[in-house]
Amino acid sequence: MKSISTPSPLPWPLPRAMPGWLPGGGGQDIEAAGFSSGAALILLHLALQVEALPDALLRERLSLRAAQLGAAMTGRREQAAEIRDEIMLLRPGDTPGPAGALLLDWRRATSRPVRLMTLAKLPTDRAAREATPVGRAARALEAAIAEAPKAETAALIRADAELARAMGWQHVVPILGASLSGRALRQSGADLLLRCHIAVRQGAGEAYRQAQELTRAAQALRAVAPRLRSRASAQAVELFLSRDAVSPGGTLSGLMSDRAARRFCDRLVELGVARELTGRSTFRLYGI
Template sequence: MDFSRALDTDHSETLLRMPSWVTSARAERIEDAAFMSGAALNHLHLLMARDDVPVTLIRARLALRAAEACVRFSGRPERAGALRDAVHFLRPGDLPGPAGEVYLSWLRAVARAVSVRSLNRALPNVEAGRIADYLDAGQGAPVCRAAAVLEAVMRAATQQEGPALILADAALSQALGLGHVTPLLAAGLQRADLRKGVDELRRACHRAVVASVVETVRLAADLTRRAAHVKAVAPKLRARGAGEAVEMFLTRDAVAAAELPLPPRAARRLCDRLVDLGAVRELTGRDTFRLYGV
């Protein structure tokens, strides 16, 4: 047995695990909620700084969760599968529909480093000057800043849950020095939370951050293992363009065979090969119009 590898594995799993006192504690006072969210965010920051953690893939998966939450807030029925279909099977000139637009906004928000310009690309209906003003609305600690931005956007446009949450997560990510938008708030908040007063909204954001970080840490542990397996089997792939295809799987939530930089038949064979090797999963359960992901 390779004891050094076993020790490395144990050490890695320990670092990827959220401390139990964060996950089990009940914070009744806002001071306690703030302490717990700070501890959770510190753990997340350390985790996302690790070289073996596929942070781009994690952000992409979190973007899907955030989009699903925003679509649910708007009362629409689309869930993850429908959102993936709306984006990955778009043809030139097609419109993704309202739910697909929400998902595209989140994908664009997480794709580039946080800036007014990148956020304007994600939210073309919000003027760049307004985006800058909203981001400046938040002061103080990261979660307080995010809550202030969320409250400011919702006060200005009550039916804009998606843009409000994107900008709030952008403010949170900026304050944490994460570089890119890392979606945390949308999946942890309820629609009713978005219309609360400043103090209650702040409390809700603290709780949402803790809940979302717990789920993100679990997701990171799973995707880190899966990504390591993808990298391990990559040398077995002989198709020209396989390296670029593997990189797509390691950075995207889902990939259609037609999106890979290979001829159609070779792309399908590569996807089947990766499924056989246990490196990726087929996500739709369909015989046609399939999507694959780590």
């Protein structure tokens, strides 16, 4: 976990957005789509190296997006806020519903270092060895769907893990999982590869946008951290920097009393460095 005491002196030393000349939709041939996805991955790769980026929080936010998309593939209509509530309001011993279980699957996958994950071996022919990261991810996805056609989330996790390994990232970042449609999963070969290139351009662009926003929000939170008087404030700030949502009565319960936790969260909102996520008067959740 990155220390809150050593932020980067330059919060976002990269372009503010993906270049407008990079196409992000359909109607492309595979060469143009491959160029766009490759350029987007390069920028995202640089973004993931920014010291001030709260990378664990970014992965949690993208996992929530992937869970919402995965739920939609099964005909469910839960939105991100509903899926977040489902997990955050679970009581000990409770079992999450299908959408909540998808979120937990993604969180488990993104919290483990890629080097500790067991990934299926891809074909070792010349084409496989020379494949781009997106090509390797598409091959892994196609193989996983062939083995278990209804296990879409597991296949997408496997594909994003292969993409992360090919990019040299330490953790899985939900890119395909947060952008590839269920219809695309029924494609194969060159058709699937094209869909993956387009999805990676979109998914990497969204990840880049969120990385920039979260880096600036994290810098703002770090800047006010010395003004927080709670003895547990440093640990609480670390939780805000690594969790999609924080509950005063749950996430912070091991650090301070419920009343102190509510005051702490409300203080962050007053300072403009956190926001309340639910709009409720009770069972409130907070995040940056």
